[in-house]
Amino acid sequence: MSQPDPSPPPPEPPQDNDFPEERQLLPSFGSVKLVWIVYGVFALLLLITFGFVIFQPIKVLPRVRLAPGYILTDQDGNQVNNEQFRGKLTLYNFTYTRCQPPECRQFDSIMKEVQDRVGEVETYDLPVEFVTITFDPEHDTPEVLKAYAEEMGADTSTWHFLTSDDPKQIRRVVGTGFQVYYKERAPGDFEFIPTMILVDGWGIVRGIYNDRIYVADADRILSHLNVVASEAAFSKGANRVGYEAAHLFLCYAD
Amino acid sequence: MSKKWKWILGIIVVAIVLFVGAYLVGVKLRPYSYHGMVMQSTEPPGDFTLIDHNGNRMNLSDYEGKWVILYYGYTFCPDVCPTTMMQLGRMMPLLGKKAKDVQVFMISVDPERDTPERLKEYVTYFHPSFIGLTGTPEEIADAAAPFGIYYKKQEVEGASDYLMDHTASVTVLGPDGRVRLIWPYGTTSEEMAEDLLHLMR
Numbered sequence: 001m002s003q004p005d006p007s008p009p010p011p012e013p014p015q016d017n018d019f020p021e022e023r024q025l026l027p028s029f030g031s032v033k034l035v036w037i038v039y040g041v042f043a044l045l046l047l048i049t050f051g052f053v054i055f056q057p058i059k060v061l062p063r064v065r066l067a068p069g070y071i072l073t074d075q076d077g078n079q080v081n082n083e084q085f086r087g088k089l090t091l092y093n094f095t096y097t098r099c100q101p102p103e104c105r106q107f108d109s110i111m112k113e114v115q116d117r118v119g120e121v122e123t124y125d126l127p128v129e130f131v132t133i134t135f136d137p138e139h140d141t142p143e144v145l146k147a148y149a150e151e152m153g154a155d156t157s158t159w160h161f162l163t164s165d166d167p168k169q170i171r172r173v174v175g176t177g178f179q180v181y182y183k184e185r186a187p188g189d190f191e192f193i194p195t196m197i198l199v200d201g202w203g204i205v206r207g208i209y210n211d212r213i214y215v216a217d218a219d220r221i222l223s224h225l226n227v228v229a230s231e232a233a234f235s236k237g238a239n240r241v242g243y244e245a246a247h248l249f250l251c252y253a254d
Numbered sequence: 255m256s257k258k259w260k261w262i263l264g265i266i267v268v269a270i271v272l273f274v275g276a277y278l279v280g281v282k283l284r285p286y287s288y289h290g291m292v293m294q295s296t297e298p299p300g301d302f303t304l305i306d307h308n309g310n311r312m313n314l315s316d317y318e319g320k321w322v323i324l325y326y327g328y329t330f331c332p333d334v335c336p337t338t339m340m341q342l343g344r345m346m347p348l349l350g351k352k353a354k355d356v357q358v359f360m361i362s363v364d365p366e367r368d369t370p371e372r373l374k375e376y377v378t379y380f381h382p383s384f385i386g387l388t389g390t391p392e393e394i395a396d397a398a399a400p401f402g403i404y405y406k407k408q409e410v411e412g413a414s415d416y417l418m419d420h421t422a423s424v425t426v427l428g429p430d431g432r433v434r435l436i437w438p439y440g441t442t443s444e445e446m447a448e449d450l451l452h453l454m455r
Binding site: 033034037038041062063064065066067068069070071079081082083168169172173176177202203204240241244247 | 264267268271275278287291292293294295296297299300392395396398399400401402403404405406421425433436
């Protein structure tokens with residue numbers, strides 16, 4: 001049976017002469033593949049950027065503005081200044097003790113809840129302090145503030161109630177500095193926008209809770225304390241690039 | 255034999271590409287990392303009015319369009335202020351042509367002792383373009399608080415002179431008056447110049 005195969009015989013596999021094959025493969029490594037690898041690197045870069053923007057692996061809070069510098073007097077008559085809170089997280093609120101509940105106590109109770117629950121939050125050993133500044137210094141003397149703090153059950157080891165014997169200083173700090181709106185409608189009766197402000201260890205405002213920017217609630221503020229503390233703890237070396245990118249791409253915490 | 259060469263060549267090419275890629279990502283495309291703290295303020299902290307070292311009244315807003323650097327100190331300051339002022343003075347030549355777009359102010363936190371004449375002599379020693387500012391205690395308080403600056407007189411035991419305790423950081427304002435950077439005490443002139451040139455691009 002020596003009938004010839006109708007189909008052409010398969011080409012003989014090259015035995016020992018793979019030289020031409022090599023010649024053919026060389027340029028594919030040299031040019032084509034190189035181009036694809038370069039494309040690959042750029043695609044990966046783009047993907048990382050898009051991934052960063054979409055998935056926001058790092059959440060930050062914006063560095064809104066500088067918190068004011070000040071010297072004020074606390075509930076025990078001691079002088080307190082903003083430099084004492086450098087390297088700590090500080091939560092501020094603003095009130096006056098003559099304000100009738102329930103109108104005014106809401107933000108005080110949020111402060112109280114945050115102070116009571118601050119142990120639940122990982123702040124990487126960053127201390128958290130609380131400051132309440134009155135905008136009614138003529139009535140809210142240190143003694144009045146002390147009674148107010150006691151009535152509220154505030155822990156005054158980390159919660160400071162501040163006033164000043166100079167009403168101008170209060171206006172400078174609360175009005176101009178923290179940009180909190182308040183106005184004396186009638187003697188002893190203030191119109192104001194209840195506000196809480198989170199300041200980082202650099203003295204920079206990181207969160208404003210006044211129902212316009214963020215609604216004030218203890219859960220959110222507690223989680224924000226962790227966000228700011230995490231940045232302070234981890235934004236170093238190569239990680240800093242990631243954190244700065246998060247600022248650049250506005251990956252802000254809810 | 256030839257397969258081996260192919261592999262070796264392939265590995266070399268991949269290694270080169272990875273190396274170049276890593277270099278590009280790591281060095282060229284990496285976002286610039288500032289030495290100071292970058293701010294994202296959307297509006298200026300506010301104007302102030304003081305007296306310059308020639309005795310003329312000035313407003314901060316007069317300097318809109320310039321990169322304004324604010325440093326709060328006093329001429330009797332023993333250590334912190336001269337160090338920072340010297341770094342600022344050395345920064346100026348490092349800025350090259352861009353130096354003309356930068357105005358450095360030293361605002362006195364000790365108006366009791368810092369007369370305009372004394373301030374002039376002090377600040378121009380560090381750089382001829384520097385301007386010293388002073389005013390009434392009230393005006394200085396208004397100019398310091400919005401920039402997060404605290405200061406307080408410190409009586410020294412047994413001495414007739416006193417020291418001022420004050421915030422030692424340096425504030426950089428953009429041409430629109432917004433706060434752009436905060437340099438902590440200890441930032442060097444090279445770091446300042448690098449940050450500023452990057453901001454001014």
